[in-house]
Amino acid sequence: MMGEVAATTGLALDGLRAMFGDRFSDRHAVREHHGRAETFFPAMLPDAVIYPHSTEEVAAAVRHCAAHQIPIIPYGVGTSLEGHFLALHGGVCIDLSQMNHLLRVSEEDLDCTVEPGVTRKQLNEELRHTGLFFPIDPGADATIGGMAATRASGTNAVRYGTMRQNVLGLTVVLPDGRIIHTGGRARKSSAGYDLTGLFVGSEGTLGIITEVTVRLYGQPEAISSGVCEFETLRGAVDTVIQTIQLGIPVARIELVDELQIRAVNQYSGTKLAERPTLFLEFHGTPAGVAEQSTQFGEIAAAQGGDGFRWTTNTEERTALWEARHKALYADMALRPGGTAISTDVCVPISRLCECITQTRAAVDASGLIGPIVGHVGDGNFHVVLVFDPESADEVAKVKALSEQIVELALAHGGTCTGEHGIGMGKKGYLIEEHGEAVDVMRAIKRAIDPAGIMNPGKVFDA
């Protein structure tokens, strides 16, 4: 029955040990590495870890686990933020990091196929000579497989979309060991149910992704970056709305709030004005980015935007983005010895100003420290809550505040997670957000994984 998996037996593990040799480990340090997330959740160790090198090896391992009713947890490089890879019911962690080859690039089709353990930075390094790049940038150097599994995105989703829009096809090992290919290499298709879309964002609960075909883009001829301070949050958000309405194809448009600027000033010794600030990037031809930047500047000026400056010089661009890039380190420094977790709500952009304003009030009322950064073109923003993990009182406050922030977003017609996924901690919100639709998700889960062995306890309870 779903969710009821037999305790992993030593006998069953022995079979995997025989199959994988020194690519099998049940050493405590290895299990610990794969069973501890940078979250609230306590460590939950898998019984063993294997490192397959091919789709066929994954399928063989899955068949073995299925025969013994052993839970299976896929693992990339462990950058997930919602406890996705914690072994809630024990079982075998399938570490895909050694399946890290770029299998094929087509410069004419602007696509490539990778093994799931290829990281996004590795992919772009290997693509450099082609003039192409893969845009999705969730911050961490996550694997493409993991990014597909959590439907990741990041700072440039406003221009390039999320993994939902950029995965063209997948190879998946099903919970019974069968291998299927979803999607294809045609840019579009109306042939049957969109299984690619179903597996993207399924968080390892329906199968294991062993190959990913993704869209690529030509490296932009020119890039301009800019920073603009605003008198009010409303001015910043209205500038974003008008920029998008006008069809300016902004590549990145990030909000950094006053508290985040203060943190950066303290951390880096900069003297930025402590006001709501937008960080921007434009991609295009030299004339195109100049036009986009100028158009944006005019919109911003009408909304109280101050001192918008932009540049195509690489060093200056890098310097401009310092405040955004160092945000997390600066935040951690606000509370020496503290740790940080990030909320991840996303709301319709028309509700963003109200939602951020109410969220800021809730953070301040809690007494916690919580700078805000946002992928504001999508309505997605993160409150970085900095706290002492040893203080039960603070941990309780952080949990309560996190819940309050999600409730605010849902009340504004938003989602509990824009890009991190449900994992273990947001299962209740998924139901609040999607109601009876979650029953359909459960029915699909039961249809594809009737024994409930694929990453049990994630996304929803069986």
Next chain:
Amino acid sequence: MMGEVAATTGLALDGLRAMFGDRFSDRHAVREHHGRAETFFPAMLPDAVIYPHSTEEVAAAVRHCAAHQIPIIPYGVGTSLEGHFLALHGGVCIDLSQMNHLLRVSEEDLDCTVEPGVTRKQLNEELRHTGLFFPIDPGADATIGGMAATRASGTNAVRYGTMRQNVLGLTVVLPDGRIIHTGGRARKSSAGYDLTGLFVGSEGTLGIITEVTVRLYGQPEAISSGVCEFETLRGAVDTVIQTIQLGIPVARIELVDELQIRAVNQYSGTKLAERPTLFLEFHGTPAGVAEQSTQFGEIAAAQGGDGFRWTTNTEERTALWEARHKALYADMALRPGGTAISTDVCVPISRLCECITQTRAAVDASGLIGPIVGHVGDGNFHVVLVFDPESADEVAKVKALSEQIVELALAHGGTCTGEHGIGMGKKGYLIEEHGEAVDVMRAIKRAIDPAGIMNPGKVFDA
């Protein structure tokens, strides 16, 4: 059991008649109108047609049909090309054309929610004053619900994507009458399985779409259109590839082949050169479309493109597109008394030149008339086969050639349908294209529609 539905009884229909009054009909003419498609397939009439006015009425009808094991066939305005709405097993046709209200527009969020019977032209008419538009253009004035159900696209998918990328959320009546809401109004979400993506393209086999939330775009400030003739097909296709590689955000890029130009010349008395020709459209700022057009012209010239001319004048733009817009009428005129059907393959663009060349050879060898038009930026092209529907010999030839064209596309890594869907005629190709993945589709179908009452016999056989 799936696919085994009881014969519709008069008693069961009486229940619907009582519920829907004069919005229930079992008149032959009405049934005929809903059971005859412009395809090879013979007419297959539903036993009755109802015209609900709300999601709740749809749900009540579905519950009634489920209780009596009556097949349910959703219907928009009947523009589908693959027999999607034929009543293969009888049953009740749910005609959604009276659910045709624009429920909500948000200019700030660039989205709107419509009832499924709103047509794309109606939507754009109602949006005109907002400065926004809905781009997806499959040619016919289809309903938004039908376009979602078949994952439609059209000439400007190269810029704006297909229904897959443009549907943000749905209200769906499930086969047991439950009402669910998928997706949401946030621009992105990682909350749970992508049910929106699953229902988009499910061709009425999983439930009935009763509300659709779609993305909108700002009406472009400037539009330029152009035409360019090429010495060779290769030159035209390579121009398309380089245009996309360079990131020129072309809004439309359509291939019209020599035979199609000849047909247009004969039909309209024009004197266009009978060569492979690209028809283009660029959207942006005045400076932007000028730059895009100029850049394109330079690429085309290097590939043997001749006499590229472009204009932003509305009348001139309309005149330029005449040849493309009149293609179907011109084709029908090639064979007085003939009818036409359209193939719909889509291949990776790197394979497009070979695939079209082989397809042209196959058409010519068959002795049939088949001009080619293509949404070439996506690798999707249509052969318009013109034939005498009364000639059993010609019909047999058309069927054989259609199969051959699909086989060629699959051999090039393509799909049997870029935008029309599987419907009744391509079920075999779906299996050829997706193999065991179709078993997963079947498992999902069984999980969501265990009685098999939703549009039975479409997409795949149970």
